[in-house]
Amino acid sequence: MLYDVSMPIEENMQVYKNLQQKKPRITQVANFKTNGFYESEIAMNLHTGTHIDYPLHMIENGNDSSYEVLTDLITDVKVFDLSYLTDSIDLNTVKKLDIKENDFILFKTKNSFSEEFLNDFTYLGSDSAKYLRDKKIKGVGIDGLGIERSQTGHPTHLALLDNDIYIIEGLRLKAVKQGVYKMICLPLKIIGVEAALARIVLLDKQI
């Protein structure tokens, strides 16, 4: 079974804080009447839809997309269903999860069930991020368009990115149950940037 956990990209899609400048713009640059074929162009913020944050997003001179290692992104992942939470993913909750060194973990939250941007989207608290950093995880994904919300100084991003832990934002996990999957995350190969738009699928593990 294959689960497409990527957000559909269209002009009216949900974007962070409903900011108009974060919406993608698709422009027709050739059409059948004038050109005999059809061609379009897209303009979009690299943090719209399903994407990876690289350290450069929050750390001056941090690693950018050029340092991405594809074999890190084609990997087993643990999906944890935390859709019952209403605010943050707090330390008490995270401590109870089976998380080990080198794990790549994905959090399924209430965000996956909304096609509109939620002002109160579930996010990863900074204490939890520091706990995951200390656990030496490889990466963490979430189904919100941000992995943190209204935390001064972006401590969640920093705890993770300062340790080159991959952050994936904008997942769609509604159809995915808690469990272990094979993730294939292929970001566009844009060189030298702080984030990358990605298509991501999960596959059932063969037993």
Added chain:
Amino acid sequence: MLYDVSMPIEENMQVYKNLQQKKPRITQVANFKTNGFYESEIAMNLHTGTHIDYPLHMIENGNDSSYEVLTDLITDVKVFDLSYLTDSIDLNTVKKLDIKENDFILFKTKNSFSEEFLNDFTYLGSDSAKYLRDKKIKGVGIDGLGIERSQTGHPTHLALLDNDIYIIEGLRLKAVKQGVYKMICLPLKIIGVEAALARIVLLDKQI
């Protein structure tokens, strides 16, 4: 072994016919000095770099990206090394290849060895495209930025797209030897468009 067969996306990358409007534009929309973080936006033609052409590209009311089936794009592929050819992939050449119904095939040509756009890039002749259509292949990829060159009425595209055969353009196959591989092609999930930017990897088949 994993082969990344995607073209790096950067502002000075090679584009079809060196047309300036086909070059991607990356714009900084937030930076450390002003915002305390770094964020950028990309604008690019959907036919720049490694991408899939859907029928709508050449057929009015043809199928668009919404009809893409990911399981078709995660599949075995046959890579044929035709890098000795100087002009088109002609019918005589294609007829000698081991191609069967439902195959997904990739053509490695001299295009893979150039970082500049080649005006005389190797392309798939329309007779060859019709032969592949009649063989009922599933898809065909090439390492040029176009699968055809200066053929009036785009007969190569039409023979393939009219039969919903996937076309991949802009592959980078320099490091890949002729043989059978597992391809993972994940296009960005842009809805309702005629093409999709993609990241594509090949994996050695397990014996």
